[in-house]
Amino acid sequence: MNGRKPFVLYTAMAFGYAFLYLPIVAVIAYSFNKSRMVTVWGGFSLKWYGELAGNTQILDAAQRSLLIAALTATLAVCLGTLAGLALARFGRFSGRNLLSLLTSAPLVMPEVMLGLSALLLFVSLEQLVGWPERRGLTTITIAHVTFCICYVTVIVRSRLVQMDHSVEEAAMDLGARPWKVFFVITLPLIAPALLAGWLLAFTLSLDDLVVSSFTSGPGASTLPMVIYSKVKLGVTPEINALATLVILFVAAGVTIAGWMLHRQGKATG
Amino acid sequence: MATARPHATVEPWQDPNAEPILRIEGVTKTFGKVYAVDDVSLDIYRGEFFSLLGGSGCGKSTLLRVLGGFEIPDKGRVLIDGVDVTRVAPYERPVNMMFQSYALFPHMTVEQNIAFGLKQDGRARSEIEDRVAAMLDLVRMGQLGRRRPDQLSGGQRQRVALARALARSPKILLLDEPLGALDKKLREHTQFELVNIQEKVGTTFIMVTHDQEEAMTMSSRIAVMDAGRIVQVSTPSALYEYPANRFVAEFIGAVNTIAGTVVDAGEDRVVVRAHELGQDVVARAPQPIPVGTDVSIAIRPEKIDVREQPPSGEDNVVQGKVADIAYLGDVSIYHVRTDSGHVLRVQETHAARTADPHYQWGETLWLVWNAADAIVLAS
Numbered sequence: 001m002n003g004r005k006p007f008v009l010y011t012a013m014a015f016g017y018a019f020l021y022l023p024i025v026a027v028i029a030y031s032f033n034k035s036r037m038v039t040v041w042g043g044f045s046l047k048w049y050g051e052l053a054g055n056t057q058i059l060d061a062a063q064r065s066l067l068i069a070a071l072t073a074t075l076a077v078c079l080g081t082l083a084g085l086a087l088a089r090f091g092r093f094s095g096r097n098l099l100s101l102l103t104s105a106p107l108v109m110p111e112v113m114l115g116l117s118a119l120l121l122f123v124s125l126e127q128l129v130g131w132p133e134r135r136g137l138t139t140i141t142i143a144h145v146t147f148c149i150c151y152v153t154v155i156v157r158s159r160l161v162q163m164d165h166s167v168e169e170a171a172m173d174l175g176a177r178p179w180k181v182f183f184v185i186t187l188p189l190i191a192p193a194l195l196a197g198w199l200l201a202f203t204l205s206l207d208d209l210v211v212s213s214f215t216s217g218p219g220a221s222t223l224p225m226v227i228y229s230k231v232k233l234g235v236t237p238e239i240n241a242l243a244t245l246v247i248l249f250v251a252a253g254v255t256i257a258g259w260m261l262h263r264q265g266k267a268t269g
Numbered sequence: 270m271a272t273a274r275p276h277a278t279v280e281p282w283q284d285p286n287a288e289p290i291l292r293i294e295g296v297t298k299t300f301g302k303v304y305a306v307d308d309v310s311l312d313i314y315r316g317e318f319f320s321l322l323g324g325s326g327c328g329k330s331t332l333l334r335v336l337g338g339f340e341i342p343d344k345g346r347v348l349i350d351g352v353d354v355t356r357v358a359p360y361e362r363p364v365n366m367m368f369q370s371y372a373l374f375p376h377m378t379v380e381q382n383i384a385f386g387l388k389q390d391g392r393a394r395s396e397i398e399d400r401v402a403a404m405l406d407l408v409r410m411g412q413l414g415r416r417r418p419d420q421l422s423g424g425q426r427q428r429v430a431l432a433r434a435l436a437r438s439p440k441i442l443l444l445d446e447p448l449g450a451l452d453k454k455l456r457e458h459t460q461f462e463l464v465n466i467q468e469k470v471g472t473t474f475i476m477v478t479h480d481q482e483e484a485m486t487m488s489s490r491i492a493v494m495d496a497g498r499i500v501q502v503s504t505p506s507a508l509y510e511y512p513a514n515r516f517v518a519e520f521i522g523a524v525n526t527i528a529g530t531v532v533d534a535g536e537d538r539v540v541v542r543a544h545e546l547g548q549d550v551v552a553r554a555p556q557p558i559p560v561g562t563d564v565s566i567a568i569r570p571e572k573i574d575v576r577e578q579p580p581s582g583e584d585n586v587v588q589g590k591v592a593d594i595a596y597l598g599d600v601s602i603y604h605v606r607t608d609s610g611h612v613l614r615v616q617e618t619h620a621a622r623t624a625d626p627h628y629q630w631g632e633t634l635w636l637v638w639n640a641a642d643a644i645v646l647a648s
Contacts, residue, residue, distance in 0.1 A: 169339055170372035172359045174437065175389030188376045 024247060031240035038235050048241040058226055058242060065206055065223035068137060072144040073202035077194055079145070080152025080201075085186075087153070088160035104154065106147040115214030118143040122215060135217030143215040144205040151204065152197035159193035160186075192261050199257050203250070280504075281314035282490065288351070290315045290473050291336070291441055296345035298331055305331040306342070307497035313441075318467050318474045320484040322520075323494035329477045332494075333443050336475065337366045349440060360389070365439040369446040371430035373418040379405070379429050380414040386437040404432040407466060424455050431463070435470060444476040448483060460486050481521050485509070493517050509569075515646045518567040525573075525613050526646075527566040531558050538640050541566055547609040551584045552643035565646045570602065570616035572642040575628070576635040584640040589613065591632045601626060605634055 031049070035042025052058060083103050087096065106114060122132055122139050132139050167189070171181045187194075209224040216222065221229075227239060281287040289312035298306040306328045313319045321329040334340045336347060338359035347355045354362055365386070374382050383404050387397045405411045408428035418426055427447065434442055447463065448456045464487050467474050478484050484491045485505040492502045493516075501513040512518035515526060527550060529541035539554045541564060552566050580586055592612060593604035603615045613636060617627055628634060 164370055164372060166368045166370050166372040167374060169337075169359070170366070170368055170433075171374070171385065173337060173366045174386030174433070175360045176385075177360055180389075185374060 027240050028244045028247065030237060031244040033237055033240070036237065038237060038240070048237040052238050052241045052245075055238065058223070058238075061221050061223045061226040062242075064137060064220065068141050068144060068222065069202045069205040071141050072148055072205040073198045075141070075145045076148035076152050076201040077198045080149045080197060081156050081190075081194060083149065083153040084156030084160060085182075088157045089165075103150050106150045107154070109147075111147075111208075111210040114147055115143070115211040118146070118211065119214040135215055136220035139215045139217070140212050140220065140222065143211050144201075144208060147211065148201035148204055151200050152194075155193050155197045155200070156190060159190050163189055195257060195260065199253065202253075281317070282312065287314055289313055290350060291475070292346075292348040292351075293332075293336075294346045294348070296332070296335055296342045296347065298328075298335060298340055298342045304328075304497045306335065308345070309494075309497075309499055310345075311492060311499065311502065313473065313475060315473055316471055317489045318464065318476070318487055320488040320491045321475065321477045321494055322479070322481060322484040322491050324479060324520075327494040328497040329479075329494050330445060333366070333445055333475065333477045336441070337364060337443050338362050363440040364443060365434040365437060366443040367430050367434040367445065367447055369449055371418075371426045371450070373426060373429055373433070375418050378415050378417055379410065379421070382418070382429055383433045383436050386433065390437060400436055404436050407435070407469070408432045423450055423452075424459065427451060427459065431466070435466075435472065438470075439472065441473045441475060444474060446478055447476060448478075448480075456483070463487060485521070493520060495520075512567065512644065512646070515565050515567070518644065518646060523570050523614060523616075524567045525570065527568070527611070529564060529566060531560050531562045531564060534558055534560055539564075539645060541645070545609060545611040546587060546607055548587070550643065551640040552645050553641045554645045558645065562647075567644040567646055568638055568642065570614045571600075571618075572638055573613065573615045574637040575603070575615055575617060576637055577628075577632075579635055580637055583637045585636075585638050585643070587613065587636045589634060589636065591628050591630050591634060594626055594628070594630065596626065603628060603634075605636060 030038060030041075032044050032046065033040075033042055034045035034047065083099065086093075087100055087103070090096075118139070119135075122135055122142075126132060163186075168181050168185055171185045172178065176184065207224065208222075209228055212222045212225055216225065227242070230236065230239060291311075291313040293309055293311040293313075296306055296309045297304065309328075309332060321332060323329045331340060335342050338354070338357060338361075341356060345355070346353055349363060374385065377385070380401050383401045384397050387400055392400070401414070402411075405414050408431055410425065410428050410432065413421065413425065418429065421429065427450070431447070448459055451459060460483060476484070476487065485508075488505055490502060490504055491508055493500045493508065495516055501508060501517050503511070503513075508517065509521050512521060518524045518526065527541075527543045527545055529543040529545075529550065531539050532542045532549065533540035534554070534557055536557075537553055537555070539552055539558050541550045541552060543550045543566065550566055558564065579588075587607055589605040589607040591603055592606040593602075595602040599619060601617050601619065603617065605613050605615055607613065615636060
């Protein structure tokens with residue numbers, strides 16, 4: 001009985017990993033496929049990577065998506081940290097429960113609703129004050145920030161609640177003013193949460209199709225939008241090559257972040 | 270139980286001309302409808318090791334936080350060296366606090382932790398280095414300055430927290446349960462060390478603790494708190510021998526309390542009819558108490574003498590049988606049940622070496638105590 005248990009466990013684990021990662025392995029493998037047919041292996045080749053390098057539409061979209069994701073993540077971390085700080089540290093102020101509710105509402109709101117309401121806002125703003133003039137990079141970023149803030153707020157808030165508040169009090173007791181306490185004590189101690197929040201916001205933005213579709217304008221397609229429109233015309237191995245590069249990029253990002261968090265964890269206990 | 274420290278014979282609180290370093294005037298702090306601190310007034314003098322003693326929720330920690338500037342009282346004033354600091358922010362007060370959790374900065378080394386307060390004061394770099402080295406020496410942590418808090422043991426963290434809080438030479442050091450996180454052996458050792466450090470630096474220490482033995486060992490004076498109020502302020506020995514009421518008597522050490530009614534009052538002694546004992550008890554009363562008053566008689570277990578034969582000529586004699594024996598090595602505790610069913614706790618010191626208990630279960634004993642050793646407390 002005892003001898004069989006690991007076997008059963010390992011089998012279950014193997015199935016689990018296969019279910020999660022086999023499709024990804026297939027995508028990577030077929031990105032090196034010589035054949036134009038996606039499902040037929042025609043020998044090893046790097047030609048789709050070459051074609052990808054020449055496809056300005058995809059490269060432009062990728063560049064735009066990365067820029068939007070970076071902007072979104074940075075803005076969401078700034079605003080989300082402020083919200084998390086207010087909720088975790090400012091005691092009971094009027095409107096606290098409302099703020100708590102509002103920051104978590106987009107977590108459970110259907111994305112279509114978020115996209116639609118953002119579109120309506122931008123259209124009516126344009127009619128009323130003439131800004132934003134056209135929809136594009138700016139409007140997508142604003143829409144992404146609005147739903148990414150909640151994730152950052154939740155992460156930062158829970159980290160602050162876990163943290164021993166007396167550490168901040170001790171800094172104040174030793175003569176540091178509140179702003180100094182925030183930058184010298186609080187910020188370094190919640191840095192792992194900020195990094196985690198930044199990465200999550202970055203991923204959510206990079207990956208978003210629905211909200212982007214609503215808030216984008218002519219000539220401002222993001223990478224998911226381009227891929228989606230291409231897949232409608234049939235998958236080309238070019239997309240596989242692109243997917244492989246994205247996977248590599250994400251894997252590298254996660255590894256570096258994990259290593260940084262590990263080091264930080266060692267330092268801060 | 271240790272007594273007050275030898276140099277505590279200098280008692281500034283007895284001197285009407287002494288200026289207190291800290292004056293608390295009618296401080297009240299409520300949370301919602303709960304009175305955490307209720308109209309507390311207190312004078313604490315330079316160089317004292319003062320303890321706020323009480324059970325959990327008695328308001329001692331809130332009072333300490335008021336002194337540190339982390340809570341602003343609803344009413345009352347706090348004066349340090351005659352200056353009103355009631356509404357002064359924590360970072361502008363001439364006091365420092367040692368937190369119960371130690372609150373060391375986990376991302377800084379021991380040296381950086383100790384230097385933090387000095388840096389905020391804008392001291393010169395060389396001065397900071399000297400001061401940090403001196404503080405590390407003071408708490409005997411000289412070798413460990415480059416370590417981070419998570420590489421230290423509980424006792425070492427406690428020393429770093431102390432060094433950090435003392436580095437800026439505060440006028441008053443506030444200590445919130447400073448030994449609470451240490452194990453029993455280390456705690457006893459650290460009690461004496463903390464007192465030695467306090468004597469060396471001469472800073473006024475105000476400590477919050479729930480441990481009466483800790484407060485007795487270390488303090489020059491103790492304020493016993495209950496439900497947000499100060500019940501009694503005294504030296505450790507006065508608190509033990511002359512408790513102001515039943516709460517203090519029962520909180521500090523073990524005590525037998527016997528309820529009764531005054532039936533005869535002399536000049537400095539009263540006769541109390543103790544219903545629980547079914548007999549009268551004589552006790553000394555410093556102030557006259559009118560006949561008919563309901564009182565409690567408190568008598569410490571070690572003040573009761575045990576006889577195996579009926580004695581004569583004693584103030585108080587109570588007969589009973591041994592119901593329980595607890596052997597504690599240095600002493601034994603006997604529970605003696607009187608004929609009326611009341612149980613009295615008696616303590617016998619083992620002066621001579623023997624493995625046998627002095628008395629046996631069920632043995633009839635006569636308990637004897639002097640009228641002067643019993644305390645009369647208002648019920």
